[in-house]
Amino acid sequence: MAKVNTPKPAELAEALEYTTPQTEWMETPAVIKPGTFCWGAKGKNLGIVEFPNARDWNPSEEDWKLPENWQEIFFTGMKNLLDKYRSFKVFMDICVRCGACADKCHFFIGSGDPKNMPVLRAELLRSVYRNDFTLAGKILGKIAGARPLTVDVLKELWYYFYQCTECRRCSLFCPYGIDTAEITMMGRELTNLLGLNTDWISGPVANCYMKGNHLGLEPHAIMNSIEGMVDDIETITGIRINPSFNRKGAEILFVTPSGDLFADPGTYTAMGYMMLFHELGLDYTWSTYASEGGNFGFFSSNEMAKRLNSKIYAEAKRLGVKYIIGGECGHMWRVLTQYMDTWNGPADFMEVPVSPITGTRFENSKSTKMIHITEFTADLIKNNKLKLDPSRNDDLVITYHDSCNTARGMGLMDEPRYIINNVCNNFHEMPENTIREQTFCCGSGTGLNASENMELRMRGGLPRANAVKFVKEKHGVNMLANICAIDRATLSASMDYWVPGVKVTGVHELVANALIMTGEKERETNLRGDALPGKEGN
Amino acid sequence: MKIVLPLVAVIMLVVLAFAGVQVAGMQFLFGVLIPYLAIAFFIAGFIYRVIKWGMSPVPFCIPTTAGQMKSFPWIKQNKLDNPSSTMGVVGRMALEVLVFRSLFRNTKTELREGPQLSYGSEKFLWIAGLAFHWSFLIIFIRHFRFFMLETPFVIQMIEGLDSFLQIGAPLLYLTDVVLLGAVTFLVFRRLAMPLIKYISLPADYFPLFLILGIATSGILMRYFMKVHIVGVKEMVLGLVSFNPVVPEGIGVIFYIHLFLVSTLLAYFPLSKLMHMGGVFMSPTRNMANNSREVRHVNPWNYPVHVHTYDEYEDEFREKMKKAGLPVEKE
Structure with missing residues (x-):
């Protein structure tokens, strides 16, 4: 594939405006523009997970090689989804187009494309629904807001459902709670019936299915990666950590997104987890089989998400652990909170999570038996179980980005803040309309974080980056903390693009920097190898 | 087109009722049959x-x-915006339905040079929405004076409150003014804001124009083109008690009002107005966030094809052994 050029930030900002085309949206065909879509899936990858109509295809080509009866497949699929999901049915019917959601979407704010207004994104599919599933639409047609499903309409649906990160910010403002994430999920289910997935999603899905993680790290590669981190930890702290893998009889299974094992700055977060667990003497194990907390299946179809997610409970059962701790990840935690137990539970072979250090019983996860690492760590700090030296993070002026999913699909907001405030001395919140439940997406969630999609990502990342810029200018913020592996990868890119000079970190990297470990040597550097404050001259 | 068509449709409805009653003398059709059919269609x-x-x-x-979310005892849960219990959900839904909690959050995104984004509070839609729905409800309740022989005390009280300004004769109802003002604002908003205009369908203008027509005909009837009020009450009581009568000389404006109301009722189940029922069924609002604590059961959950650990180990056994990983089968 050819390299796609991304406009410069100034060019992009200059051209940004919130206007409408001269023609009505139904008469305005979608232009599938390079830089704003991901390459089509490879048939090989779709084939591995037994998806229908698997083939190589290219979104920028005229011919999408659709199966002959694609409309029938689409409508049968749609009826099936309407029968299975009340949300879908209700959300297709009750929107009044009040427009409260219109300017809440990061993709609309950053692109100005009216079809990125959540209401219009949904109308793209609603118009098809009205045409074939409602009486008014069948009789009145276009007057009732209905339109027939043509190849162009299908392409438009595909284009815009892969320009939604299912962040749910629109849903927060909707007076009926209409959730575009839900509609996008249905839209993506339908495109998957036709083999219209993207390479960036279907590749990780196939990897995760066969090898246990999105990156396709084989068992020994996972161990090598972690061994590398262990070496780094030893260099920095003088302490040798001995993590265990696939160990039966461990008390706790630890699952984190594989991104943490692979690339900076996620690896520093993974080092943070291990240093913390080592200091506590926690009886835990990694798994190479369930080596992925994230779930790109969730961005394809409900069934695929369930198939990938099944490994976590299956492995917990095989290893005989008492409960599971999950690392810092966004959509992973929406899946774990709102889907896992329903799909693959009940997890009655485990016990209600109890912190072996503090004795705290995690009643709020007594059914899933899986707790978030920031819950675990916040509890440790509250009970004074950690020796911390926040001044080691004094070179950092930190702000915190709530992940869409932990904020709006869970409500985990104060735990990470409590931790940050205990391990750092300089913390400043971004403006209130951009944090907590109103947080903005990084712009690259739901498997849109491909490099060929960079223009769209930078556009979608603008609202978040702009809020960071605000606190950078006001408070000198130079570090953006978060609890999401996709954030760690993608916010780095959008910071470099929009707010150069701000770096990105996981919360447990900050914890590990501040953590005074038993028997550690005098630390000279932080986990990144940068000199600690006051040690610059050494 | 999107605007003219629904406007013309409402005008046509008015003309139809006028002609039907004034010219063709079809009082029974417009006063009895159509209202009955409309109500039946609405309910069904x-x-x-x-x-x-x-x-x-x-x-x-x-x-x-x-x-x-519900977390440790030392972290304060937002029990209304993130409820974990049924009571919390009831509270959340009450706030949503009675005072439009989500709409209250509304902000307006502004883009300035730089680029610099800001999000100001935007309460106009919330205020207009509340004013519209509440005044509509109060007016609807006030109409019960026509449905019952004796006007109940509650209705009298509402009427008293609604007309407390004591302006004019008959006394001016505040809700009449508010409803007209709010609907006008909602129409104006759709026309004046380019993005909202862009997303609007005929199905968005039609109910607004229809309600505007209902309100206008009602106001005309009460304040300006007096109808034979005793006859109206007799007729409505007849309808309510399934003993329909068509008294003489009520005045055509009443039939127009009734016909527009009938149209609204019949149109209701076919349209977005169903948000009235739908809001209660929206899973993002009416569920407790307790799925980690209590397992939610999916009635259609079915077994799926998974890649088992055994299959995984079969594929990687040699590599795993070499790396020192424990295996199930040697």
Whole structure:
């Protein structure tokens, strides 16, 4: 594939405006523009997970090689989804187009494309629904807001459902709670019936299915990666950590997104987890089989998400652990909170999570038996179980980005803040309309974080980056903390693009920097190898 | 087109009722048959739609969490915006339905040079929405004076409050003014804001124009083109008691009003107005965020093809052994 050029930030900002085309949206065909879509899936990858109509295809080509009866497949699929999901049915019917959601979407704010207004994104599919599933639409047609499903309409649906990160910010403002994430999920289910997935999603899905993680790290590669981190930890702290893998009889299974094992700055977060667990003497194990907390299946179809997610409970059962701790990840935690137990539970072979250090019983996860690492760590700090030296993070002026999913699909907001405030001395919140439940997406969630999609990502990342810029200018913020592996990868890119000079970190990297470990040597550097404050001259 | 068509449709409805009653003398059709049919269609249609939604299950627990979840005792949960109990959900829904909690959050995104984004509070839609829905409800309740022989005390009290300004004769009802003002604002908003205009369908203008027509005809009837009020009450009582009578000389404006109301009722189940029922069935609002604590059951959950650990080990056994990983089968 050819390299796609991304406009410069100034060019992009200059051209940004919130206007409408001269023609009505139904008469305005979608232009599938390079830089704003991901390459089509490879048939090989779709084939591995037994998806229908698997083939190589290219979104920028005229011919999408659709199966002959694609409309029938689409409508049968749609009826099936309407029968299975009340949300879908209700959300297709009750929107009044009040427009409260219109300017809440990061993709609309950053692109100005009216079809990125959540209401219009949904109308793209609603118009098809009205045409074939409602009486008014069948009789009145276009007057009732209905339109027939043509190849162009299908392409438009595909284009815009892969320009939604299912962040749910629109849903927060909707007076009926209409959730575009839900509609996008249905839209993506339908495109998957036709083999219209993207390479960036279907590749990780196939990897995760066969090898246990999105990156396709084989068992020994996972161990090598972690061994590398262990070496780094030893260099920095003088302490040798001995993590265990696939160990039966461990008390706790630890699952984190594989991104943490692979690339900076996620690896520093993974080092943070291990240093913390080592200091506590926690009886835990990694798994190479369930080596992925994230779930790109969730961005394809409900069934695929369930198939990938099944490994976590299956492995917990095989290893005989008492409960599971999950690392810092966004959509992973929406899946774990709102889907896992329903799909693959009940997890009655485990016990209600109890912190072996503090004795705290995690009643709020007594059914899933899986707790978030920031819950675990916040509890440790509250009970004074950690020796911390926040001044080691004094070179950092930190702000915190709530992940869409932990904020709006869970409500985990104060735990990470409590931790940050205990391990750092300089913390400043971004403006209130951009944090907590109103947080903005990084712009690259739901498997849109491909490099060929960079223009769209930078556009979608603008609202978040702009809020960071605000606190950078006001408070000198130079570090953006978060609890999401996709954030760690993608916010780095959008910071470099929009707010150069701000770096990105996981919360447990900050914890590990501040953590005074038993028997550690005098630390000279932080986990990144940068000199600690006051040690610059050494 | 999107605007003219629904406007013309409402005008046509008015003309139709006027001609039918004034010219053709079809009082019985417009005063009895159509209202009965409309109410029957409304009730049956509303129930059908709700049942139809209800037939589809709620496979997953998907509340939109709008505040801190239930966590440790020392972290304050936002029990109304992120409820974990049924009581909390009732509270959340009450706030949503009675005072439009989500709409209250509304902000307006502004883009300035730089680029610099800011999000100011935007309460106009919330205020207009509240004013419209509440005044409509109060006016509807006030109409019960026509449905009962004796006007109940509650209705009298509402009427008293609604007309407390004591302006004019008959006394001016505040809700009449508010409803007209709010609907006008909602129409104006759709026309004046380019993005909102862009997303609007004829189905958005039609109910607004229709309600505007209903309000206008009602106001004309009460304040300006006096109708034979005793006759109206007699007729409405007749309808309510299934003993329809058509008294002479009521005045055509009443029939126009009634016909527009009938149209609204009949149109209701076919349209977005069903949000009245739908808001109660929205899974992002009416569910407790307790799915980690209590397992949510999906009635159509089915076994799926998974890649088992055994298959995984079969594929990687040699590599695993070499790396020192424990294996199930040597």
